[in-house]
Amino acid sequence: MPTIKFYLREGLLPAGELTSPNQAHYGDEHVRRLHLIRALTDVGGLPLASVGKVVEAVEDRGRPVHDLLGAAASTVDPDVAPDTDPVNGERARALVEELIARRGWQVPASHPAARALAATAASLLAVGHGDYLDDLDEFAAAAERIAGADLSFVARGRSTEDMVERVVVGTVLGDAMLAALRRLAQSDSSARRYPLPSAPDREAAETSSDKNS
Structure with missing residues (x-):
């Protein structure tokens, strides 16, 4: 609750529906927003000032989707x-x-x-x-294919906030995933281009090296 109240004071969460002078009801929209804030701060590692910019973009209902997604991407x-x-x-x-x-x-x-x-x-x-x-x-062509997959992931968002969250999460974790895939592909490509000698050949090379030393 203290965290939620802090988000409310910072304008990151919309006010709830007052049910009494000191109590309010929070619905699915607030839960969704909390997930977005946590994704931006915990996964994206963003400061709250940057989170505020994303929230501001999300709340601009008349903003074109392309501009909205660009604003989300710019935060990371x-x-x-x-x-x-x-x-x-x-x-x-x-x-x-x-x-x-x-x-x-x-x-x-x-x-x-x-x-x-x-x-x-x-x-x-x-x-x-x-x-x-x-x-x-060649790198650019590969990037185009990756971007197409990224946008397919974003398009599956159920709401504007979900799409924004997918932009940030997909960018941050997607970069980590792509780096790992690149290392795997590099290792495979190296093994194919510079294959290791067979076991007998390795043993013969090691024996010859021992004799020469």
Whole structure:
């Protein structure tokens, strides 16, 4: 109850229906909102100030769904550090703008994710591994398929709040899931490209190594 009262004072929960001077009734809408707040704070690790922005978006019933989901996603997007490498930064931003145009993405170059991608690309160029960006379109194509699955998950939400919660939960836990899947796929790809020698061959190699030492 103290937590609920705190959420009420912060404007994160709508007021309940008064049943007496010091008691109120809370319905399914409040339970749903509590689940959303807990998902944002516990799963998303968001501060209450960011949660308030999501709640504000949810309560704007006239807001287009695309804008609403974008507002939810922006609460979990990391802040991008200022660009301290003007040369590589300029080249990286150009690469990202060209990628967005080439793939016909309906996203402005000023989008936080575009800035984050440019910052990452600039770092790759700075450390001498800019050739990793040669496969940027292949990564982008995979990202498009993942985004399609993400939005299918979001669309199954039973309400606007459920959809917003799915955006945040799917982004935070989805990133962790994708990282794990990537490691598994990398391990499999490595095993296929650089297969280990058979057991007899390994034993022979170990014996030869022992003799040489």
